[in-house]
Amino acid sequence: MCGIIGIVGTRPVAPLLVDALKRLEYRGYDSAGVATLEEGALARRRAEGKLVNLEKRLASDPLDGMIGIGHTRWATHGAPTERNAHPHATEKLAVVHNGIIENFAELRAMLESDGYHFQTETDTEAVAQLVTREMDNGKTPVEAVRESLSQLKGAFALAILFTDEDDLLIAARKGSPLAIGYGDGEMFLGSDAIALAPFTDTVSYLDDGDWAVLTRNSATIYDENGAVVSRAIQKSAGTAFLVNKGNHRHFMEKEIHEQPEVISHTLAHYLDFTSGKARPESVSVDFSKIDRLAISACGTAFYAASIGKYWFEQIARMPVDIDIASEFRYREMPLSKDSLALFVSQSGETADTLASLRYCKSQGLKIAAIVNVKESTIARESDVVFPTLAGPEIGVASTKAFTCQLSVLASLAIKAGRDRGTIDEKEEQRLIRHLSVAPRFANEVLRLSPQIEAVCRELMLVKHALYLGRGTSFPLAMEGALKLKEISYIHAEGYAAGELKHGPIALIDETMPVIVIAPYDKLYEKTVSNMQEVAARGGRIILITDAKGAAHANVKTLDTIVLPDVPEIIAPLIYALPIQMLAYYTAVFMGTDVDQPRNLAKSVTVE
Template identity: 75%
Template structure:
């Protein structure tokens, strides 16, 4: 998760920006930079690696401007180096950016045709050149920024400065978070309130689609049409030493909403969006020579592995054995040395998963760790660490760690398909491009919050819920049931829809809501048949589908949640969000402890 800081201040801001960026180090980064305006002129210092390298540059070559923007970058487009580090400049425009500009390739080609020269591999530089072009065409800085925003597709947060104007930063949010901090004769902009804590505790959080002009004496916020909007100004409880809930009631809610950003950074770690290709990986095995993969994990991580099994077998024609770690470690599974093993854990400390890893280690099998904590025991004892870049996840019920695990597994499956020759170069390009769209679609789904919250109020009145799905939606059905029972304490079960007649149908009556996860796909009609069986027995159906699925379902539902039409490979990432939100709001109405549900721990370090 990249970090953004902007200050319109009363004295030199570069040291303050660096200090603020340090409070965002928990988000992860691989380069950093600061730009200020002094005597009307833009200046910039950037460095690869940690902030200490940037500090050395600033000590040797200070920036004394009283207005500035800073950034810590996780590489998405282009390798981590100084040239690709932010801020990016173009003819008096400075830009820092979190997220992914999905249509950057077509915009770049258009700009190159107009004579603009690119010095980096990043998608961000497109934004700087677009704004510069708007200025050249006669727009003032605010209009140039607004005009550019309307051309961008994807999930992004931006901070923009203009040479010659020492009293203006433009900020914009479409997905990744951004907050305005209010001071006396100075104003601030930051990725979250933690960065701004030493300067102010008075914060306004931008909402998706908002953009703002920030000056020393005020901030004005607009929607994407340019109309003025009012957003609540509130007191932040952040300190520089704590991860903050922001403007959310619970960490779980905040972490659900962080998913567009963390998905983008995780995908970009494994995929090259500039060339629409999977990145080569330094693995202790060759996918082309494996005869199978073993995957083991617990809880939600296990369910991400189940979805990964579908991807590996479909895209790479590579058989996958998957077990719950507590079973894997005891059933003495025979393992070939021509196989590899992946172990999935948010914390990297899960006891059963670690024991399973050690079993494979004793068998001489190469091991990969899909973990969110690189310094964890599972990471240290593996041959290769395949990180999820979710950042700290405080809520016990996993949300963003799950979708980041899915992002890693999807990327690995594509890479395996390339290595094994089961997908062509054209298929690889298409799959990588489809994966790059996931953050934008995730942002769209989060806007269904009001509908899902209303539905959750009704769901909270029931004592039992059944989830159904086919293909990758079967593990998602189990994940939806797990989330609901974890935090609301409502009994829930997830089944393969085709298993309905083999037992679960006996439970169906007017007191048993059935949540069906069914995008319109090649097996949609079979799932509709299962819904008809439920309807015939008086069951209340909640259908999660897309527009075409909603039109063709031909079954009366208690509620239909219509998601965007998405490519098959990213459907599990996108359909995970409504089941998370439904569990979250149901738990809120039940009055349970959402972030720390009873009897559960974030990291299970004992058997």
Template identity: 75%
Template sequence: MCGIVGIVGQTPVAPLIVDALKRLEYRGYDSAGVATIENGELARRRAEGKLVNLERRLKAEPLDGNIGIGHTRWATHGVPNETNAHPHFSNGVAIVHNGIIENFAELRQELMADGYEFTSQTDTEVVAHLIARELARGTKPIDAAHAALKRLNGAFALAIMFKGDEDLIVGARNGPPLAVGHGEGEMFLGSDAIALAPFTNSVTYLEDGDWAVVRRNEFQIYTMDRVPVERQRRQSVGTSYLVDKGNHRHFMEKEIHEQPEVISHTLAHYLDFTQGTSKPLDLPFNFADIDRLAVSACGTAYLAGLVGKYWFERHARLPVDIDVASEFRYREMPISRKSAAFFVSQSGETADTLASLRYCRKEGVPIGAIVNVRESTMARESDVVMPTLAGPEIGVASTKAFTCQLSVLAALTIRAASQRGTITAEEEKALVRSLSETPRYAAQVLKLDKQIEKVSRELASYKHVLYLGRDTNFPLAMEGALKLKEISYIHAEGYAAGELKHGPIALIDENMPVIVIAPHDRIFEKTVSNMQEVAARGGKIILITDQKGAAQATVKTLETIVLPDVPEFIAPIIYALPIQMLAYFTAVFMGTDVDQPRNLAKSVTVE
């Protein structure tokens, strides 16, 4: 996850910005840079690799400005090098950016037609040029920034600085977090409170759609319609060593809200959004040369793998054998030498999954690990590591790690389908385009929190809950049930909707809420039939669908949660969020320990 720091100070800020960026190293990065204003002119230093390279550059070529912005970058559009590192400049504008500008290609073409030249491969540079173009038309800096922000689609956090104005940084948030830090005669911007902890413990978090005008002695936050708004000022407990909850009650809630950002960075690691293709991977095999894929994991990671099975088989026509690792390791599964094996784990230390990996190692098949901890045992013992860039996940119940696992599996599916020739180049571009939109859709779903909180209050009064889904929504039904039972202690089960009449229907009565996960897809009508069977027996239906599904459901529901219309390929990632939020709010109403539920550990390192 990229890190952003901005300071409007009274002394040279470059060393302070670098120190603050060090506190964001846990988010991961591949290049870094700082820009300041010196004698009215913009100046910057950038470096590929770790912050020590930037420090070396600054030691040789110091920056003395009292205002500045800094950035640690995870490459999204364009390779990690100094040219693509932030900050980016354009005719008196300096900018740093976290996220993905979805419509950058269209904006780039528009700007090139107006004579603007691009020196990088990044999507960020279009924002700098958009603002510069407004300035060239005579627009004032703050108005120019606002005009450019209104043109952007996607999930992003931005800090913008202007030549000649040593008392102004404009910040904006739509998805990735951004906070304003309050000082005495100085103000700060940061991706989280940890970065700002050495300077202040008083912070104001921007909300989605907010943008802020930050000066030394004042600041103002606006909505995108330029309506001034007040946001709560908080005392932060952030330190350089602790991951802070920010403005959230629990780590789980914070991690749910981090998903637009971490999904974007995970996808960018595997996909080339500029070309609309999957990136080459250092795999020990070509997908075209294998005839089966074995996948094993535990808990939520297993359910991510199960979604992946649907994707691989449908799009890449690659058969997938999947087991929970505690079964995989003991059933002596025969594995062909033309197979490959993937193992999925947040920690990379899960005992059963590691044992399964070692079984496949003995069988001589190539092994890939999809893990969130690159230094883990599973990562070290695999032929290739496929990282999920979720960052630290403190809550025991997995949220952002799950959607990042799905993101990796989706990207790998595209790679497999491309190598196996089961999709055309145009179909590959369409799938990549769908995935590039995922962070924006995820941010939209998070705005349904009030409705989901309301229905969760009702859910908290029941002792049993049934989840139903078909196709990729079947693993999501099991994941929703798992989340609910993990943190609220309400008994819940997830079933394939077509299995309803094969047993679970016996449980349906007025005391059984049934959560149905059903976007309007090719099998939607089949799911509606199952809903009618539930309604006929007095079951309370909570339907999670899209607008078309809500219009055509024709079944009375306790609540219908309407999500954005999304491409079918990315629906499992988007529909994971409301089931996480349902579990979270229900647990809050139940008064349980949300982040550390009883009897559970974050990493199961013993059998």
């Protein structure tokens, strides 16, 4: 996750900006920069790599000014170079940005036809040039930002500093989080309260779609319709903890809502959205030299890997063996040295997964790992490490780590398809373009939380539940059942929908809720037949689908949760969110310990 900091202060802000960025280092980054106003003129310092490089720049060429913005970047569009580092600037403004501007190419073409010249490969510069154009047309900074926001498509957070405006910062949030900090004659802006902790413990959080105008003595917040709104001001625990719940009730809820941002940055680590190609420095495996993939994982990571199996086999035509790690090494599977062994673990310390890794290593296989902790044992003992960039996940029930694992697996499958010649350059670009819109759709799904929360008032009353899905929705059904079991303690099972008539249908009666995960795809009609079998026996169906699926269901449901119509490759990432929210709200209503459910640990380090 990129980091944003902004200060409208009463003292030189450059050292304060860097200090705040250091508190955001846990989010990961590949370059950093700050911009201030010196006597009304914009001044910037940027550096590739770690913050120490930026500090050296500032030591040799310091910045003055009592207003400024800072940023740590994960490259999404363009290489992680100083030229592409934030803040991006024109003669009128500087901007920092988290997230993805999906329509940057169209905006860039329009702006270039109007005579605006771009200096970088980034999507962010399109925002800087767009707001500049609106100001060139006579609009004030506030009017220009308001007009520009209506033209942006994607999930993003922005902070903008303007030439000759030493008492004005403008911020906007659509998907990526932003917090406002209140000081004494000073105002602050940050990606989260941790960045603001040295300056203030009084914060408010922008809601999705909000944008805000900050001066030294005020913060005016507007909703996406332009109406002035108030957001709760609260005391932050950011000074005491590395991570905090912000304005969420539980860490799990916070981590569910972080997914648009972490999916964005995980995908961007492996894929260059400008060129539509995988980044060779991040995917350093030549899949053309691999004849088979052996994947092993536990729990939620196993279900992510199971979805990855579909992608590798369909996109790259690569045979995949997948095992629960606790069974893998005892199965004594014949292994070829031309195979790649891939291990998936959030913590990187999972005992069964580590034991399977060591078994494969003893057999002479090349070892790769998908982990969220790059310093973990599994990472250290692997030949190749693919980080998930989810950031700290505090809730025991995995949410954002799961969708980041899916993001990595999808990226690797595309790279494998290109290496093996099963997809051409045009198809690679199409698939990567589809992945790039996942953060926006994830953000849209989060807006369905009131509907999902309402249906959970029914779900909390049951003792058993059944989840059904086909294709990649089958592992999602198992993951949904696992989530419900983990945090609500309701017994649940996930099945392939086609297996219903082979036994589980005996469980169906009017007390049994059946959650059906069914995007309108080539398998949808088959799933409808299974829903009709459930309905005929009085089962209460909760259907998760899209608008076409809802229109063609032809069965009575307890509730139908209608998701956006999304490209096939990102459906597992998007449909993961409602199943997480179903489990979360059910557990909240039941009063269980959501973040630390009984009998469970975040990292399973024993067999």
